[in-house]
Amino acid sequence: MxxxxxxxxxxxxxxxxxxxxxxxxxxxxxxxxxxxxxxxxxxxxxxxxxxxxxxxxxxxxxxxxxxxxxxxxxxxxxxxxxxxxxxxxxxxxxxxxxxxxxxxxxxxxxxxxxxxxxxxxxxxxxxxxxxxxxxxxxxxxxxxxxxxxxxxxxxxxxxxxxxxxxxxxxxxxxxxxxxxxxxxxxxxxxxxxxxxxxxxxxxxxxxxxxxxxxxxxxxxxxxxxxxxxxxxxxxxxxxxxxxxxxxxxxxxxxxxxxxxxxxxxxxxxxYWRFGDYIGIGAGAHGKISFPDKITRQVRERHPESYIQAMETKGMALIESREVPAKDLPFEFMLNTLRLTDGVQTKTFSERTGLPLNVIAQRLAQASKKGLLDDNPALLKGTDQGLRYLNNLQEIFLG
Missing domain, CATH: 3.20.20.70 (Aldolase class I)
Known part of the structure; x- marks a missing residue:
C-alpha cells in the first residue's frame, strides 16, 4: 500500500x-x-x-x-x-x-x-x-x-x-x-x-x-x-x-x-536510515514514529535541572512535538544522504509515511547538478555530492 x-x-x-x-x-x-x-x-x-x-x-x-x-x-x-x-x-x-x-x-x-x-x-x-x-x-x-x-x-x-x-x-x-x-x-x-x-x-x-x-x-x-x-x-x-x-x-x-x-x-x-530512538538523560533528543505521525522530544539540558524535573514532576521534557509533514523530506535527507551507499528509494516512503512525488522535483534538481546518483532505485549522493553534502541537503530544505 x-x-x-x-x-x-x-x-x-x-x-x-x-x-x-x-x-x-x-x-x-x-x-x-x-x-x-x-x-x-x-x-x-x-x-x-x-x-x-x-x-x-x-x-x-x-x-x-x-x-x-x-x-x-x-x-x-x-x-x-x-x-x-x-x-x-x-x-x-x-x-x-x-x-x-x-x-x-x-x-x-x-x-x-x-x-x-x-x-x-x-x-x-x-x-x-x-x-x-x-x-x-x-x-x-x-x-x-x-x-x-x-x-x-x-x-x-x-x-x-x-x-x-x-x-x-x-x-x-x-x-x-x-x-x-x-x-x-x-x-x-x-x-x-x-x-x-x-x-x-x-x-x-x-x-x-x-x-x-x-x-x-x-x-x-x-x-x-x-x-x-x-x-x-x-x-x-x-x-x-x-x-x-x-x-x-x-x-x-x-x-x-x-x-x-x-x-x-x-x-x-x-539514525542515518531515519530510524526511531528513545533519548533519555540531560539534553537528550528522541524520535518516535506512530502510524499517523512522527514526533520529536528534547529533555532539560542542565544535569541538575534534569534531575530535579524528574524528581519533582516525573518528566523532564522541554519540547515534545509532531514533525510537520513539510519538514520530513529534509529531515530524512539530512540523515540518509550521509551514507555513501545511500538508501533504497522506497525507504523514503517507508520511513516518512509520505509519497515519493513530494520530492520528485528536488531529486531531479539534485541529479542535474551532479550531486545525486541518477539510479532511480537509490537515494545516493555522488562523490561530488558527498564532498559538497551541505549543498545537496539544502536542496530538500523547506
Missing amino acids: LNSNPNKVQLFALPPLALYIHFPWCEKKCPYCDFNSHQVKDVKENQHPQGFDEARYINALIADLETELPRTWGRQVHSIFIGGGTPSLLSPKGMDDLLCAVRARIHLEPGAEITMEANPGSVEADKFSAFAKSGINRVSLGIQSFQDQQLKALGRIHNGDEAKRAIAIALEHFKSVNIDLMYGLPKQTLAAAKADIEAALSFKTPHLSLYNLTLEPNTYFASFPPSLPSEDEIDAIFDQNLELLNKAGYKRYEVSAYAKKDQECKHNLN
Missing part, C-alpha cells in the same frame, strides 16, 4: 527502535566541544567521590525511560548507545545497575549492540573488565590525535602514550572498538595527519571515525579560533586519509565513519 496524500503521514510499518542514554559529565570541557557536557565539580566541594551524584542521576534515567514505555510498548530495542560527556566516569556498579534496570523495562534484542563512549584519561583495565561483564560490547574511544602537541592544543587530558594504552585495554575486553580521530587540527601538516592515521591503523580496530575539526558556535574555539590548515590543505589531508584507510581494508560507509566488513555501527546506522 502507498500513501498518495502529500500532507498526511501514513506509516504501514514502524522503523527499528534504539535507545540513547546521555551522560552529561566529563573531566574537562574541550575547547572545540559543543555537546551537552559539563565539567565535574571538585570532589571536596561536591561531597561525591566522582564529583557528581551518580545514584540520583541513574534513578532519574530509569524514571525517564519509564515515561517513554507507553509510547513504545511492545517494540523491540535493537541497540543502546551511552554517550556524553564521558560515560566511562560511571562506576562499574553504577553501569551495572543502569543496564540491569534498562533490561528489566525494555524488550532488548538478543546480542544487541551496546556502545559506551570513553576518553583515554578515564580508562582503567579493571573498570573496562567490569563494564564488559555488565553487557557493554562496543566502546568508542575519543582519541582525536596521538601527538602530544596536538592533544594539548585540543585541550585533551591524555597524552599519546595513554591513548595507545587505552586502545590496547579496550581491545582486550570488548567485541568491537571504535577510534575517534580528528584532522584539520591547528597547524597540522600532511605528514602529521599521516602519522595519526598510521598509528590508529596499527591497532586494527574494526571501526574508525574521522572528523574534520570545525569551529562550532558557543565554544571556546569559536571565540578564540586557533590557526587551522587552509581548505586546500584539509582536502589534501582528507584524500590522503581516505587512500590509507582504503588500503587497510576500511570502507567509508558514512561521511565520517569507516569500518571493516560487517563492522559498521548499528546504532548510528539506525
